[in-house]
Amino acid sequence: MAYEIDVLVTYAEKDNEVAKKSEQGWVTQFKKFLELMLFQVLGTKPNIVIKSEFDTATAPALDNAAILVAVLTKEFAQSGRCLDLIEAFHKSSSQSKTSRVFKVLKSPLTLQEQPPRLRDSLGYEMYQLDDETGAIKEYVDFFSPEAEKQYWMKMVDLAYDIHEALIVLKEGDKRTEVKNLFKRKTIYLAETGYDLAIQRNIIKRELIRHGYVVLPNHTLPTRQDELERSVRKDLEECSLSIHLMGTSYGEIPEGGERSVVDLENKLAAECAFAKRQNKQEFSRLIWIAPNLKSASDKQKSFIDNLKRDAEAQEGAEILQNPLEDFKNIMREELIDSLERKNVDESSTKSVYLVHDRLDQAEVKPFKEAIEKSGYKVLSPAFEGELLDVRKHHIENLRNFDSAIIFKGKVNDQWVRMKVLDLLKAPGFGRKKPIKGKALVGSGNLDAFKSQNLTVIASDSVRAMESISNFLDDSK
Numbered sequence: 001m002a003y004e005i006d007v008l009v010t011y012a013e014k015d016n017e018v019a020k021k022s023e024q025g026w027v028t029q030f031k032k033f034l035e036l037m038l039f040q041v042l043g044t045k046p047n048i049v050i051k052s053e054f055d056t057a058t059a060p061a062l063d064n065a066a067i068l069v070a071v072l073t074k075e076f077a078q079s080g081r082c083l084d085l086i087e088a089f090h091k092s093s094s095q096s097k098t099s100r101v102f103k104v105l106k107s108p109l110t111l112q113e114q115p116p117r118l119r120d121s122l123g124y125e126m127y128q129l130d131d132e133t134g135a136i137k138e139y140v141d142f143f144s145p146e147a148e149k150q151y152w153m154k155m156v157d158l159a160y161d162i163h164e165a166l167i168v169l170k171e172g173d174k175r176t177e178v179k180n181l182f183k184r185k186t187i188y189l190a191e192t193g194y195d196l197a198i199q200r201n202i203i204k205r206e207l208i209r210h211g212y213v214v215l216p217n218h219t220l221p222t223r224q225d226e227l228e229r230s231v232r233k234d235l236e237e238c239s240l241s242i243h244l245m246g247t248s249y250g251e252i253p254e255g256g257e258r259s260v261v262d263l264e265n266k267l268a269a270e271c272a273f274a275k276r277q278n279k280q281e282f283s284r285l286i287w288i289a290p291n292l293k294s295a296s297d298k299q300k301s302f303i304d305n306l307k308r309d310a311e312a313q314e315g316a317e318i319l320q321n322p323l324e325d326f327k328n329i330m331r332e333e334l335i336d337s338l339e340r341k342n343v344d345e346s347s348t349k350s351v352y353l354v355h356d357r358l359d360q361a362e363v364k365p366f367k368e369a370i371e372k373s374g375y376k377v378l379s380p381a382f383e384g385e386l387l388d389v390r391k392h393h394i395e396n397l398r399n400f401d402s403a404i405i406f407k408g409k410v411n412d413q414w415v416r417m418k419v420l421d422l423l424k425a426p427g428f429g430r431k432k433p434i435k436g437k438a439l440v441g442s443g444n445l446d447a448f449k450s451q452n453l454t455v456i457a458s459d460s461v462r463a464m465e466s467i468s469n470f471l472d473d474s475k
Contacts, residue, residue, distance in 0.1 A: 003169070006046040007034065007162060008065035010085055012075035013052045015106055026106060027052075027071055029142060030126075034069075037159035042166070053081035063092050066169050067162055070118060072103045077115055086117050098168040099217070102158060108136055111222045120218045122161060124154040129194075153201050160205055186213040188234055188241040190264040191220065193248025193299075196289075199323060200244055203330070224256035224263070231264055235271040242330065243268070243286045245303055247295040262302055272316070279433075284316035287326045329390075349435070350376040351471070352400035354418050357382045359408035366406065366440065369464050373471055375402075397425040402474040403434070404467070406458070407441025415439065415448065436474030440467065 009031055016025030024032075031050050038046040049065070053076075068089045076082045086101075093100045101121045103114070108127060111119055128137050128146055139147050187207055192200045207214050215234040221227045235241065243265050250259035258266070268284055275282035288303055295303070307318065319326055351370050355363045367377050378400055381392040403425075405418045422437055438454040439445060440463070445455045456466045 003064055003066035004047065005049050005065040006038070006166065007048045007067045007069055008062070008089075009034075009048060009050040009069045009071065010082060011050070011052055011071035012073060012079050012082055013054055014075045015071055015073050016050075016052065026138070030071065030104070033142070033155055034159065037155055038162060041159055041163045051085075053079045053085075062089050065089070066100065067165055068093075068101045069158075069162075070101065070103045070121075071106050072109060072114060072118065072123075073106050074109065074113065077109065077113060083115055083117075086115060090117050096169070098165050100165060100169070102162065104158065107138060111219065122217065123219050124158045126151050126154050150198070153198055157201055157205060160208055164208065185239040186215060186237050188216070188238040188264075188268065189214050190241060190243045190268070191250065191260045192244045193246050193250040193259075193261060195248045196244045196246040203242065203244075203327065206327075220260065222254050224253040227253050227256075227260065228263065228267065231267050232271070235268060238271075239281045239283070241268040241271075241282075241284045243284065245286065245288045245299075245306070247289065247292060247299060249296055249299040249302060259302075265306065269316070285326075285330055286316050286318045287323070288318065288320040290320055290322065348374070348376045349401040349475070350378050350399060352378040352396045352403040353406060354380060354403060354421075355406040355408070356410045356414065358410060359406055362408045363406045366404075366458070366464075366467065369467065370404075370471070373468060375471065393421075397421060400434075401432070402436040402438070402471065404438045404440055404470075405453075407439060407443070407445070408458075412447065415441075419448065419453065436470060438467070438470050 009027065011027045016027040018025050027050055031048050035046060035048050038048075062085070068086075070076065070082070070086060089101065099122065101118065103118045103121045103123045105123055105125045106127060108125070126139070128139050129135075129150060139151050141147060142151060189200065189204055189207065204214055215238060216230065218230075221230055241264075243261070245261065250261035252259050253263070256263070265286070272282050272284055286306070288306075292300060292303065319329060353363065353367055353370065367379070370377050378396045380396070381389045383389075403422055405415060405422075407415050419439075422434070425434065436454065437452065438456055439448050440456045440458050442457065442459045445457065449455050454470050456463060456470065460466065
């Protein structure tokens with residue numbers, strides 16, 4: 001269906017008032033900025049109409065609007081005319097497959113204070129929040145440093161989300177060329193504390209621009225039981241979840257003791273375990289801020305438990321590095337596994353021979369013996385940038401059939417780190433089960449016999465035969 005109006009912005013009269021005739025009201029400014037943003041992503045000038053509660057708009061006019069944006073304030077929520085318009089638009093758009101209503105919060109409102117029809121709509125907080133004092137006020141200077149960090153970031157988010165909705169409305173189920181090219185996964189991008197809200201928005205925009213579906217695409221409920229049901233439902237549709245942990249513990253929902261951030265991590269771990277049992281793909285990326293000096297005691301305790309708790313880490317890769325490095329790793333993790341590889345079960349089996357640079361000479365005879373047995377040997381990389389070396393390691397963890405850790409001159413701590421990598425391998429997007437894991441080395445290896453590893457003494461006269469038996473058993 002073709003629409004005459006791309007975006008209809010509705011608001012309470014008071015929210016566009018000006019002190020001087022020479023000034024422009026908040027909503028008029030908002031319309032101008034939204035036009036600018038949408039022009040950049042659409043490539044054509046959008047038709048945006050603003051309508052206050054006292055303007056007349058006939059039913060056909062509402063039918064001709066593709067998207068409705070409500071500028072939400074207490075005045076709006078208490079205006080019968082505004083609520084009637086929302087109700088009328090809801091009825092006219094109820095058959096749409098995509099959300100056509102967005103809410104812009106000009107001032108803060110709790111979910112209970114918002115009109116029921118708008119509670120599940122995507123919300124964009126466009127009021128000024130002082131991170132240090134928590135003070136809230138409306139923007140007067142739209143080009144201040146604070147506005148650049150908060151108002152404009154939300155404006156970009158809104159423009160991209162409206163752009164996505166317009167594509168669906170105008171093209172139906174067809175996708176653009178870039179969408180077809182990537183045909184990506186559905187990703188759960190968990191909520192964050194206030195300190196990482198901007199970074200979360202940046203990541204969300206990047207994922208959407210690259211063709212991913214990002215959930216949740218609605219406002220989360222405020223009650224814990226309803227929130228858990230909503231999160232579980234969204235996680236079921238996803239094959240990856242991303243969690244950002246900063247200094248803020250986050251909001252605690254009604255009836256709960258854990259924050260939303262904490263709960264989402266717990267539920268994602270449960271989802272990862274359940275999907276793994278059913279041989280479904282699900283992996284998790286958890287980023288922890290390197291500097292947590294200003295974190296609350298509760299947040300420090302949560303992160304400490306997260307690092308120690310095997311259940312909380314289910315199917316997860318935990319990284320504590322600069323955010324830009326994490327985003328680079330995230331991009332690598334999101335390369336479609338079908339594009340990376342199309343493994344034929346009858347193809348040559350591979351063995352990841354994990355060893356340190358110190359042991360390259362000592363490991364050589366074992367590598368040659370494995371290759372003579374008909375296996376492809378995957379080796380770690382030691383040259384190049386640290387990030388490239390790590391990417392190579394993760395790619396090997398995704399693709400090997402069996403793994404052998406070689407312990408020569410390295411210490412037990414190095415071995416424990418590599419054993420942990422093998423435990424985390426299913427969370428890196430593997431498409432096949434691990435056939436077998438072994439540790440080959442000299443010295444006292446008793447400490448590793450209880451870690452689901454086949455332990456082989458490298459200095460034994462039967463070492464090669466033991467490796468051959470291990471590989472046969474792993475077929």
